[in-house]
Amino acid sequence: MNLAKTYTPNEFEPNIYAMWESAGVFKPTGQGTPYSIVMPPPNANGNLHVGHALGSAIQDILVRYHRMKGDDAVYIPGADHAGFETWVVYERELDKQGKSRFDYSRDELYAQVWDFVDKKRGDMELQLRALGVGADWDDLVFTLDQKVIDTVYGTFEKMWSDGLIYRGERIVNFCPKHQTSFADIEVEYETEKSKLWKIAYPLLNHIGEIVVATTRPETMLGDTAIAVNPNDARYAKLIGTKALLPLVNREIPIVADEYVDMNYGTGAVKITPAHDPNDFEIGQRHDLPTIQIVDINGTMMNVPDEFVGLSVDESRQRVLEALEKEEFLRGEESIEHSVGHCYKCGTVIQPMVKEQWFVRMQPLAEKAIAAIEQGEVAFTPANKSKVLVAYLRELKDWNISRQIPWGIPIPAFQNIDDPTDWIFDTRVDQQEIVVNGTTYKREEDTLDTWFSSGQWPYITTDYLSGGQLAKFYPNQVMETAGDILFAWVARMIMLGVYRTGQVPFRHVYLHGLVLDEHGQKMSKSKGNVINPMEAISQYGSDALRMGIIASRSAAQPQAFNAGKVVAARNFCNKLWNIARFVEAQVGQARSVQLPEPQSMADHWVVRQLGRAGTLIEQQIAEYRFAEAFETLYHVVWDDVADWYIEASKVETHTDMLVWVLDTCLRLAHPFAPFVTETIWQALSWHDDLVAQASYPSVCAYNELQAAEFSRLKKLVAEARYVMSELPGNDRYTLLYGDDSLIAENTELVRRLARLKEVKSVDTARGLRLAASGRDAWLDVSEEVLYEHQTNLEKRLVEARAQAAKLQGRLDNERYVSQAPAHLVEESRQQLKSTQGLIERLVNELDVIG
C-alpha cells in the first residue's frame, strides 16, 4: 500500500506544493479561453489573517476549477507595500528603538522600511502557499515594483494634463499623531456624547450681543465671522454689521448664508474657516480670512499667549473657563454628535487647511457609474452594485497626498522662486532638479496607496505595455473583502475605465467579514483572533479551505465555525479511506478508462456522480461555493462511500472502482487540492498531476438500472428502520416472495441491511416491509409482531393524514386548473402511492390483529 493508514495532512502538504511549483502547473497553458484572477495583494508587513484564508480559498477554487475545465487560467499573486498601514507598524518599531521619523530623511526612512518589508514579505508568501493558493509566482507584483511606479506615474501625468489632478488649499482630515492627512474614506466616525455651548459675542454696531452655539468652543479663537440664515428675521438687521470676538477682541463680520439652519442651536454659527469643512466653504463664499490655530501636532497657535502650545482638549477647558469668568457663556446643552478618528490610532482627526494634491472625482465616477449600470461589471451579491453607484454619485474630490515617507513619491516639483509653479517630473530620487534654467524642488509627500492599488488589474497584466499577460485583462473575477468595496473596487473601476477604456473585471465577488466563533469581530485587543496557520497545523490546509467556505454566503459577516473545519477534515479522511479501499482492491499501477457499468450499483453511482458534477458546475458558475462543497461532500460520503463502496464489497467491479475514485478526486480537487493530489500521486494511475487534470468525463449509464438500485436502497433503509424500532438487537431473516429485485440481489440486501439471511418463501409471514412496497417480510416472532403493532398504527395515521392532504389539494379546482400540470400529476402519483401504502399497512394490521 502506498497510502498510509492514517490521514496526516501536515506530512504531505508542503511536498505537494513544491511538486506543483516545480512542475509549473500554475502557469497559463496558452490553450483555451483566458481566465484570470488577480489576487488582492496582502499587506507585506505581517501575517495573513483568517479573512485571507476565506478569500484565497474562493479565488483558488475558481482558478483551479477553470483550469480543469480547459480554460487558460492564471492567478496572479501580489504583495502590497500598504503605505500608511505599514508605516504605522514601522513607526512603532522606531518608537521601540527610541527613535522618531524626524531623526531621518525621507530617503533614509524609505530604505529602512524597504528592508523591513522585504523580510516580512517572504512569510506572507509562504503562508499563501500553505493555504494551497495555486498562484503563478513568477508573475508576482509588489506594489513598489518599477513597473507599478511607471504605470502610476503615467496615470498621474495623464490626469494632470486632463485637468483631473490639481493642487489646492483645502480642508483635509489630519491625524496629529501620525502627522498625515487622509482621504475622507479613511476617517472613522463615532457617535459621542458632548455638549453644545452657547457663547455671546458682543455687537459692535448695535447694543447687545449675538449668541452662537458650538461643540468646539476652542476653535472660537480662530473665528473670522458669524453666519446666520438670510431668511432669519431675528438676525436680519444684524447682517453686514460686526461683532467682537471674545477673548481675542477681534472684530468679525456677521454674514448671511443659506447653510445655516435657523432651527438648530441659536440660529447663529461661529465661522472658523481653518478648522471646519463647512466653515471653510462659507469662508470661501464670503471671502473670509483663514486663521490656522491648531498646528500639525494638535496644539494651539496664532492665539492669545495664554493658550499657545496647549492641546486642543486643554484649550477647550481654558477657553470655557475664560468665557465663564468674563461672563460670555450663555448655557450648555447635552448632545450626541459624531467625531472623526484616525482609523489606526483613534486620535481625533483635526480638520485643517493644507495645500495638497486632489483628484477630481466626478468625471471619473460618471463613467464608472455608466459602466456599472450597463452591466459591464456584475456583482455578487447583486445589491452591492446599487450600493456602489450610490457611493459614486456622492463622491467628493480625493486627497491623494500623504505626509509619510513610505509610499510612491508624488512626481511633482515646485519652482523655488514661484510657489504656484508646479511641474510633473518623475526624477523623484533627486531633491532638486533644474529645468530650462529654473530650479524646482521635490514634493515630499507620497501617494495614497489606493491611488496605485486602484490600478492593479491593468498593472499586473501589463495591459498598457502589451505584455505576455495582456490578454488576461479585463480579469474575469475580482474576489475581495466586502469592506473595501468603496476604497478599492470603486477606484479600480474608475481608474480602469479611465486608463484602458474598459472595466477592469467582469465580475466582483465580495466575501464577508469572518467573525469569531461567538459572532464578535476579531481584534488583537479582544484576543479572539483566529490564526489560519494554527488551523492548518491542527486540521490541514484542505480542511481549513473547505471548513471556511462551508455555510457561508457572499458579503455576509459570519462566525468562524471550527465544527465545519473538523467536518471538512473528516471529509478528507473519508476520501483518504475510499482511496485506501480502492487501492487494496485494484492496486496502484493501472490505467483509468471509461468503464462499462455492469451492476445496477454501477449504473447508479455513475448517475449520482454525473448529477453531482453538473450541479457543482452550476453552483460554481453562480458563485455558490458553500453549496458546491455540500454537493461534493454528500456525493462522496453518502453515495460513494456509504452505498457504492459497501455494495462493491459484494460484487467488485475494479474498473468501475477506479473510475469512481478518479472522478471523486477530480471533482474534489479545486476544494481539497492537497489530499486529492497526494492520493493521485500515491496511486500512480496517471503520469500527470490532478492539478493539471481535466474536469471529470461523463460515463454512460442505464437509467432503469440506476432506478432499480434506488429501489433497493429504499428497501434496505426500511429494513434498517424497522429493525431499529424492534426490541433487542437480534439479526433478522428477510423473507421474500415474487420479487426479482431481491431475488437477484440477496447477498447485497443481506449485507447492506445487516440481515441474518435473505430467503424466498411461498407464503408470506412475519412483518411486511410495507413502505418500500416490495414483496418482503422480516421473519419475527408473534410477540415481536404484536409489539410492533403500535408502530404500524402510528405509520398508518401519518399515511392517512398525508393522503387527506393530497386529496384536499386535488379537490381544489383552482389548484388543478392553475398549478403547472406536472405538479398536479405529481400530486396524483403521490396520492396513489400513499393509498397503496395505506392498503398494505391495513393488511399488515389485519394479519397481526
Add this chain to the structure above:
RNA sequence: GGGUCUUUAGCUCAGUCGGCUAGAGCGCACGAUUCACAUUCGUGAGGUCACAGGUUCGAAUCCUGUAAGACCCACCA
C-alpha cells in the same frame, strides 16, 4: 438623517424561479463494530421559518408594516 443587510433546529448556518414531509455540520438520544475509515457505521428526536397583515391554487421565499440586531454613508454648528 439616509441606506444596506440579518432574524430558519440547542449552536453555526444553507435553502436558487413561490411548488414534494423545510435541509447540513456540530451537539443530543439509542444501537452497532475484527473484514477502508472511532477522523467510523446505522437509526432517531428536535422547527409557529422574529411578529402582524396582504397577494396567490400554493409563501421560509413576493408586497406592506412592526420589533430586535449588525454594518455603511452623511457637514447639522
